[in-house]
Amino acid sequence: xxxxxxxxxxxENFIAWSKDKPDVVxxxxxxxxxxxxxxxxxxxxxxxxxxxxxEQNMLGVAAGMAREGLEPWLHxxxxxLYRRPLDQLQMSVAxxxxxxxxxxxxPGIMTPGGVTHQAIEDIAVLRxxxxxxxxxxxxxxxxxxxxxxAHAIDGPVYIRQLRGEVSRxxxxxxxxxxxxxxxxxxxxxxxxxxxGIMTEEALRALPLITERGVSVDHLHVSTLKPFSDPQVVESxxxxxxxxITMENHSIVGGLxxxxxxxxxxxxxxxxxxRIGIKDTYAHGASQKYLMAELGLDARSLxxxxxxxxxxxxxxxxxxxxxxxxxxxxxxxxxxxx
Amino acid sequence: MGPTDSAIDISRxxxxxxxxxxxxxxxxxxNNGGYMSxxxxxxxxxxxxxxxxxxxxxxxxxxLPPSFPGTPAPGGVNRNTGAVFHGGRSPHHDRLVVSPAxxxxxxxxALIETGRLDEDALxxxxxxxxxxxxxxxxxxxxxxxxxxxxxxxxxxxxGIALARRTRGESGKTWVFMSDGEFQExxxxxxxxxxxxxxxxxxxxxxxVNQAQCDGPMDSVMSIEPLAEKISAFGWDVHKLDGHDVExxxxxxxxxxxxxxxxxxxTDPVRGLPLMQERAPVLHYLRFKSEDERARYQQAYQEMVx
Numbered sequence: 282x283x284x285x286x287x288x289x290x291x292x293e294n295f296i297a298w299s300k301d302k303p304d305v306v307x308x309x310x311x312x313x314x315x316x317x318x319x320x321x322x323x324x325x326x327x328x329x330x331x332x333x334x335x336e337q338n339m340l341g342v343a344a345g346m347a348r349e350g351l352e353p354w355l356h357x358x359x360x361x362l363y364r365r366p367l368d369q370l371q372m373s374v375a376x377x378x379x380x381x382x383x384x385x386x387x388p389g390i391m392t393p394g395g396v397t398h399q400a401i402e403d404i405a406v407l408r409x410x411x412x413x414x415x416x417x418x419x420x421x422x423x424x425x426x427x428x429x430x431a432h433a434i435d436g437p438v439y440i441r442q443l444r445g446e447v448s449r450x451x452x453x454x455x456x457x458x459x460x461x462x463x464x465x466x467x468x469x470x471x472x473x474x475x476x477g478i479m480t481e482e483a484l485r486a487l488p489l490i491t492e493r494g495v496s497v498d499h500l501h502v503s504t505l506k507p508f509s510d511p512q513v514v515e516s517x518x519x520x521x522x523x524x525i526t527m528e529n530h531s532i533v534g535g536l537x538x539x540x541x542x543x544x545x546x547x548x549x550x551x552x553x554x555r556i557g558i559k560d561t562y563a564h565g566a567s568q569k570y571l572m573a574e575l576g577l578d579a580r581s582l583x584x585x586x587x588x589x590x591x592x593x594x595x596x597x598x599x600x601x602x603x604x605x606x607x608x609x610x611x612x613x614x615x616x617x618x
Numbered sequence: 619m620g621p622t623d624s625a626i627d628i629s630r631x632x633x634x635x636x637x638x639x640x641x642x643x644x645x646x647x648x649n650n651g652g653y654m655s656x657x658x659x660x661x662x663x664x665x666x667x668x669x670x671x672x673x674x675x676x677x678x679x680x681x682l683p684p685s686f687p688g689t690p691a692p693g694g695v696n697r698n699t700g701a702v703f704h705g706g707r708s709p710h711h712d713r714l715v716v717s718p719a720x721x722x723x724x725x726x727x728a729l730i731e732t733g734r735l736d737e738d739a740l741x742x743x744x745x746x747x748x749x750x751x752x753x754x755x756x757x758x759x760x761x762x763x764x765x766x767x768x769x770x771x772x773x774x775x776x777g778i779a780l781a782r783r784t785r786g787e788s789g790k791t792w793v794f795m796s797d798g799e800f801q802e803x804x805x806x807x808x809x810x811x812x813x814x815x816x817x818x819x820x821x822x823x824x825x826v827n828q829a830q831c832d833g834p835m836d837s838v839m840s841i842e843p844l845a846e847k848i849s850a851f852g853w854d855v856h857k858l859d860g861h862d863v864e865x866x867x868x869x870x871x872x873x874x875x876x877x878x879x880x881x882x883x884t885d886p887v888r889g890l891p892l893m894q895e896r897a898p899v900l901h902y903l904r905f906k907s908e909d910e911r912a913r914y915q916q917a918y919q920e921m922v923x
Contacts, residue, residue: 337804
């Protein structure tokens with residue numbers, strides 16, 4: 282299985298999209314090229330505001346601009362949008378429900394920058410913040426279309442965004458839709474709910490799993506809040522053996538927790554297995570290394586299915602090894618950590 | 619164009635200041651508690667701002683404070699703010715953003731004194747379901763941001779001022795601040811940003827009363843030399859006696875091309891010297907005995923003579 286690899290899908294797309302939207306402004310905290318808005322800055326210099334390494338102030342400035350009718354799009358790494366300036370995010374932006382777009386890069390373990398750069402609890406934190414919409418993209422088509430989803434929301438939006446080399450998994454003419462999952466396969470043994478980069482990871486293992494006679498109902502979720510898509514309750518209700526969630530995030534408070542809430546509220550008694558970061562911090566290492574170490578990879582999905590079924594599926598490492606491994610030295614790599 | 623010296627009625631500002639102290643003391647007596655020292659320290663500052671130094675339109679008639687409408691939500695739900703008491707927006711008028719939300723009682727008193735808020739509004743103060751909250755938020759009269767978590771208004775005002783500059787608006791953006799907010803790092807991030815963007819339309823007026831919740835600021839966390847620090851950040855700084863109305867007006871009218879800080883050094887017991895016996899802990903006045911209350915009642919009678 283291989284997908285088209287799109288280099289920097291956000292960069293040119295966001296420039297073209299912004300052309301006829303004069304109220305769209307970009308604020309950046311010294312990670313402009315790293316967040317693929319360096320060319321945007323050079324294209325629209327009057328609409329670009331460099332805020333320096335001062336994120337608390339940046340959140341406030343964005344709030345003031347939004348109160349005046351501008352639509353600020355903040356670009357920096359995820360951790361610097363919600364972790365460092367959380368009070369400013371809540372009191373200056375979220376309480377007044379202002380249309381501020383928080384475009385967070387390097388979600389989860391997608392950075393070798395270590396614990397300081399790894400947003401592993403951002404969804405948990407921001408799901409708990411009233412008025413927030415929380416989105417996460419899983420491929421280049423969603424990178425391109427998430428901006429329309431966010432733009433349509435008259436309130437604050439947090440986006441877990443991807444950069445650099447991004448696979449195109451979903452057809453270009455099937456854009457992201459708010460609060461609507463993509464059903465990637467239909468089945469009734471396992472309900473599998475995945476998000477972000479974990480969808481592509483799951484798709485590596487799924488053909489091997491289904492070849493062995495396991496039917497999987499697979500939903501790709503790109504809206505973490507609100508989380509009221511009826512497809513989710515329908516899928517988890519139908520699963521005979523287990524519900525499995527898979528996320529590039531702590532298992533506390535993210536997709537797995539959201540699915541657990543839906544199951545409990547709907548009295549779905551099927552066992553739930555949450556694949557994700559198991560309430561631990563990570564460290565500086567490659568994405569592939571961390572995914573294996575933390576149990577986020579395709580092998581972890583195979584193991585979860587085996588446990589749910591109570592039998593081995595006999596899937597070899599060689600079969601799983603057709604992984605697309607991101608070359609961190611590729612030409613499409615963003616410029617800096 | 620802001621108002622000129624001659625357009626501002628100095629004696630009226632003194633009347634407003636006296637009215638602020640009187641109303642806050644009256645309220646404190648009736649409710650056995652209030653932010654009294656903030657009224658004593660900032661009465662002339664708010665008197666100046668609402669008395670013409672900030673060029674704010676005045677509503678045709680004093681407005682009634684609305685009931686709490688519910689929290690804001692996406693889609694523009696409940697997004698109206700207490701800025702309506704500042705007379706509405708226009709490109710050439712000033713804006714006034716109140717940062718230290720703990721001054722709410724004092725702000726409400728100033729709004730009443732200047733015909734913006736209904737005379738009886740303080741009856742709603744800290745009452746369930748009211749917008750006349752103890753710690754003001756953006757739905758409260760005179761507020762347009764939610765800054766009970768202090769030091770967040772300056773950054774938001776920079777965003778407001780930048781957006782106004784983008785639209786070519788001539789009005790200034792004023793921020794009323796307290797000196798305690800200069801202990802927060804965000805304030806210095808904001809000062810740095812205003813200077814970087816040469817925001818000469820931005821003005822802060824600071825009640826430097828040198829007191830905070832735990833006591834005198836120099837015993838809690840020193841911020842001095844404040845004028846030198848802000849000046850080093852690229853601002854025009856005017857160090858003033860915060861009870862000198864003429865001085866405040868002159869500093870607001872002075873020429874300058876940088877963001878401007880009016881550091882108004884104030885006396886937290888000005889106009890109510892009786893409170894000096896409680897020094898240095900002046901953050902909130904709650905009477906310890908009926909005898910003490912009676913002495914403040916006597917002071918009130920002196921004020922209304």
